[in-house]
Amino acid sequence: MQRIAVMTSGGDAPGMNAAVRSVVRAAIHNDMSVIGFKRGYNGMLMRSRDTHDDFEIMTRKSVSDKIHRGGTFLMTARCTDFLDVECQKQVIKNLRLLGIEGLIGIGGDGTFRGLNALNELGFPTVGIPGTIDNDMEYTDYTLGFDSALNTACECIDRVRETSDSHERASLITVMGRNCGDIALHTALACGAEYVMIPEAPWSIESIANRIKWGMLNGKRSTIIVMAEGAFASLTSNVEKICRENESLHGIINDTMTSSKLAAILEALSGQETRSTILGYIQRGGSPSAQDRILGSRFGEYAVNLLRDDISGRAVGIRDNKLIDMPFSEIVGQPQPFRAELMHLVSVLAR
Numbered sequence: 001m002q003r004i005a006v007m008t009s010g011g012d013a014p015g016m017n018a019a020v021r022s023v024v025r026a027a028i029h030n031d032m033s034v035i036g037f038k039r040g041y042n043g044m045l046m047r048s049r050d051t052h053d054d055f056e057i058m059t060r061k062s063v064s065d066k067i068h069r070g071g072t073f074l075m076t077a078r079c080t081d082f083l084d085v086e087c088q089k090q091v092i093k094n095l096r097l098l099g100i101e102g103l104i105g106i107g108g109d110g111t112f113r114g115l116n117a118l119n120e121l122g123f124p125t126v127g128i129p130g131t132i133d134n135d136m137e138y139t140d141y142t143l144g145f146d147s148a149l150n151t152a153c154e155c156i157d158r159v160r161e162t163s164d165s166h167e168r169a170s171l172i173t174v175m176g177r178n179c180g181d182i183a184l185h186t187a188l189a190c191g192a193e194y195v196m197i198p199e200a201p202w203s204i205e206s207i208a209n210r211i212k213w214g215m216l217n218g219k220r221s222t223i224i225v226m227a228e229g230a231f232a233s234l235t236s237n238v239e240k241i242c243r244e245n246e247s248l249h250g251i252i253n254d255t256m257t258s259s260k261l262a263a264i265l266e267a268l269s270g271q272e273t274r275s276t277i278l279g280y281i282q283r284g285g286s287p288s289a290q291d292r293i294l295g296s297r298f299g300e301y302a303v304n305l306l307r308d309d310i311s312g313r314a315v316g317i318r319d320n321k322l323i324d325m326p327f328s329e330i331v332g333q334p335q336p337f338r339a340e341l342m343h344l345v346s347v348l349a350r
């Protein structure tokens, strides 16, 4: 191949810039030229009035001063139009018009589905897992997970200090709609007392008892880490709890929120309980050294695959060795539930 393209798609993740830098420089090292598309699949549809807004020809200099920066300088976006096979064919036409022979996409499961579609239509693609969620079964780590974890830990350390001073419980919501990996790892790294994730059932009563147990055993504060999607595995009858507790009358109506949960925990445990949602803070910030290294390794490996005419595969890492797997075997395969980490959080909290 003489010319390849690179793009970032789906949610941004720290380390994406390191991966793009690596793709560009490894390609140049292999005498290939690189075009960087902006805003994921949107850029490749080339609908902007000014094509410079859709793509740019990358040079060594284009990726200078980027490795330490968070976000993605190529920008990212969702593109629902791209689900349509006619749009996918249009993308291939556009890429071929520019003399592009292969595409490296950096993103999550959805991005890989798109890359798989292009590959099945005859256009060679390779994927790099870039998502803070770490929700892909085939790879030990996705790009951005380590940075998000470190950011969440730093925030929780701060919350613990103030919770300790005020002798209160803190419920901290971290990202993870379907995968509890950020919550589990953060809970372990911060010495949290309890963790709730979408993959494992939990009850409000057991957390309230845990807070009470902590107070009886001289703990000044309790840290409870919750994945944002954890309400999906809540087993308690919230309506009944609220009906039976006078101070909670009026709380039940529509959907559960973390601030409602904090109020219920406070009523059941007797310890003041505050809710903090970390939100997009976890996505931003400078990538960790590990993500910069991972992005650099993934990028070069992906270029080498295309150089060797291997496509339809995603790069990953297992036991610190780079691997590649066919898209068809990995899309829709979530990270299995890490029961041993869940158990460890509870053992170490006692």
Ligand code: ATP
Pocket (backbone or CB within 6 Å): 009, 010, 011, 012, 040, 041, 077, 078, 079, 080, 081, 082, 083, 107, 108, 109, 110, 111, 112, 113, 114, 115, 117, 130, 131, 132, 133
């Ligand atoms: P994150 O893990 O951060 O959410 P993601 O890559 O999974 O990242 P999605 O929004 O699911 O993010 O997907 C990104 C883009 O990939 C979509 O906007 C769409 O353009 C494309 N895409 C998703 N699913 C498909 C599919 N089944 N077929 C073709 N393209 C798809």
